[in-house]
Amino acid sequence: MNYYCCRFLIPFVLVASIFGCRADTSPPLKIVTTFSILQDFVREIGKDKVVISIVGPNSDAHTYQPTPRDVRQIAQADLIFINGLGFEGWIHRLIKSSGYKGKIVTATDGIQPMMINDPGEGEVPDPHAWNDIKNVKIYIKNIYTSLSKIDPEQAPFYRKNYEDYLAKLEDLDQFIVNAIKEIPQKKRIIITAHDAFGYYGQRYGVKFLAPVGTSTADEPSPKAMASLIDVIRAHKIKMIFVENITNKKLIQQLSEETGIQIGEEIFSDALSEKDQPGSTYLAMIRHNTDQFIKAMRLMQPKEECRSSSVYA
Numbered sequence: 001m002n003y004y005c006c007r008f009l010i011p012f013v014l015v016a017s018i019f020g021c022r023a024d025t026s027p028p029l030k031i032v033t034t035f036s037i038l039q040d041f042v043r044e045i046g047k048d049k050v051v052i053s054i055v056g057p058n059s060d061a062h063t064y065q066p067t068p069r070d071v072r073q074i075a076q077a078d079l080i081f082i083n084g085l086g087f088e089g090w091i092h093r094l095i096k097s098s099g100y101k102g103k104i105v106t107a108t109d110g111i112q113p114m115m116i117n118d119p120g121e122g123e124v125p126d127p128h129a130w131n132d133i134k135n136v137k138i139y140i141k142n143i144y145t146s147l148s149k150i151d152p153e154q155a156p157f158y159r160k161n162y163e164d165y166l167a168k169l170e171d172l173d174q175f176i177v178n179a180i181k182e183i184p185q186k187k188r189i190i191i192t193a194h195d196a197f198g199y200y201g202q203r204y205g206v207k208f209l210a211p212v213g214t215s216t217a218d219e220p221s222p223k224a225m226a227s228l229i230d231v232i233r234a235h236k237i238k239m240i241f242v243e244n245i246t247n248k249k250l251i252q253q254l255s256e257e258t259g260i261q262i263g264e265e266i267f268s269d270a271l272s273e274k275d276q277p278g279s280t281y282l283a284m285i286r287h288n289t290d291q292f293i294k295a296m297r298l299m300q301p302k303e304e305c306r307s308s309s310v311y312a
């Protein structure tokens, strides 16, 4: 490089790097979500934004006990996403004690909830709306819209991410519809630890049964356990499932009583750690579906396998 080149180029590089530094040090949006599945949705749309989850992978949001660290995280947030439908009963008190005055987005806004009968409270919404991919399309639309409002300059970026993820969700939904069509209706019974798959069951035509209700805080009655044992024997169920967030004891007890096997762990209310098969929502739903199909196929006598009945 000659003298004249250095003379003009060096000041230019200095000025450029100063402006470059300014742009890089502008604080990124800090977004707080309540649980890991919602964190995954927000990351899919926000990509490089800082997205924190109060309840981590393999952890139970139903019975979560907030910590002082959570109060600090919320106090520093630019935006908060919650599931709603009564899932995170602890969140409103936590937000109040943090002094946070920003926007709170309920990601399930616009979803038609399934209503269930809670013995203590009457008719309440089932909070596990994410287990139906059709609902997740509404979650991500709410996320895309909210991020675009708080950060309008990047709205086209969020829109692109939203559209890309929507296409992946539609592909997975279609895969599940096609896979479950191959299973005869009367074999579509799955037993899990808590009642987290009502939306999945409604969407894909599978009946889910569990020893406890829609909250893991519930206690199973001896009557509920006895009736599940009856179902297992009557339908010749060969495989039942533990979930990543629940106590394994009840399913182990059912397995011991009936002599049937426990399948691979499934993911209901939280993602897994990165090295496990449910580390993203798409991976989690795919893994769960593979396990459910494996269990339903085990129930099929050989002649029914060949007949390949199709149910919508």
Ligand SMILES: [Zn+2]
Binding pocket: 062, 128, 194, 195, 196, 214, 215, 216, 268, 269
């Ligand atoms: Zn649950």
